[in-house]
Amino acid sequence: MADPEIIPRFASQPVAGTQSMTKEARENSRRIFLLVGRLAFAATFLFAAYAKLKPQAAMPWSVASVKTSLSMFAMQVDSYQLLPPQAVSAAAHWLPFIELGLGLWLLSGLWLRYSSLFTTLLLGGFFALMVRTYASGLEINCGCFGPGEKLGVKSLIRDGSLLGFSLAVTVCAFLSKRKHRDEVISAPASPAISSPQSAN
């Protein structure tokens, strides 16, 4: 005859295991989401920087051809009619390098909360500018991924989606970090690691 006390103890083990597995699966999904989001944005910003810096009209890569590409990008920034020429020139010459730096930062995975927050702020700024320009009736090039792309509903939907995705990644990155911090604080120290001598 089985001991009646054993049954509840035995039954409770799979429940705890299921909870642990669910928590585990959720944690894995979050990590995968962050990884995919991070890599997607890294690729997006690296491509955006490349499209702005690459030589146009079959010119070979050189300092002069990159300068020409940046000047061409300045014309696109200028067509937004938002900034004075000096500011346009500065913005156009810095922005591709900021995008390049952000792409590499996202690739590295370092301080993901801050890189994703910066991404969200940058995309938010772009989106606000695009909406304002579209609403004012200006028919210009977007300049988002190099020359030749018109600013229209399609580009607004794309950038709006990117902004939403970026916001989700940022929130997830902050939540993940907070959860991890809470776990570290509440977790008991492992005897094997915290006091290796006690095992002996």
Place this chain on the structure above:
Amino acid sequence: MFAAGAKFREVALNRGNYPSSRWRVLSQIIVVLAAVALTCAVGTPAQTKPRAQSSSTANSDEIATPGKSIGNRAAPITMEVFSDYQCPSCGNFYESTLKYMITDYVAAGKVYFIHRDFPLPMHPYSHQAARWSNAAAKIGKFQEVDAALFDNQAAWSADGNIEKFVAAALKPADFKRVQRLMVGCESNTSAAVKPASLSGKGQADRGCALDIYIEQDQALAKLLPVTQTPTSVITYKGQRYPAMPGFVTWPILKSFLDSLLSQ
């Protein structure tokens, strides 16, 4: 895999340095592969584009209207501007950018400027203004009439009296020649409506002979494609750069032209 991950994370949590370097190394590998794939993906179309562009440059030369240009044809840079005489943004572009470019760069033989007509249907007098401009171009007086139309855009846009400003910009003899070319072009309807239509007596409507030049420019615009005004297309040493729609200030355009000339 998840169990192994859990064990790994448990150890990492106890160490207090989660996420560990193992995850970082894995992500670096994925990232490098993604970057390589990205470079390969974007590299291929960039090499194929110029061929298509050079063929469209040839088309552009074939259907160019000879008279609607300013400067030396042999200049290293050719700038084509698709414009509508009644479009306010085009007027602004002419007054605050193109005028300076014509004075500084076209006069110096650095830029060859070509005007392309792209009258928009929303502007009632723009097609008629384009006809006057083409008539003037036929007698070699394009620059004068082009400037007069943009300088007085607000005035003639109100009542459609373009003739007054064309007359003021030309010598009387030249104006008479232009008037002769404008015979049959008095009606303010565009060629798209007129030539194929039949009058009540069954005779074909002769239409305006100048409309063919406007249609040529519009056909070129379709090829590029140009959909709005002003749109600038710059060609340097036979290589056409992507069309740039919208207003651009003179300092920024000058910076671009200088960067081209310094190559």
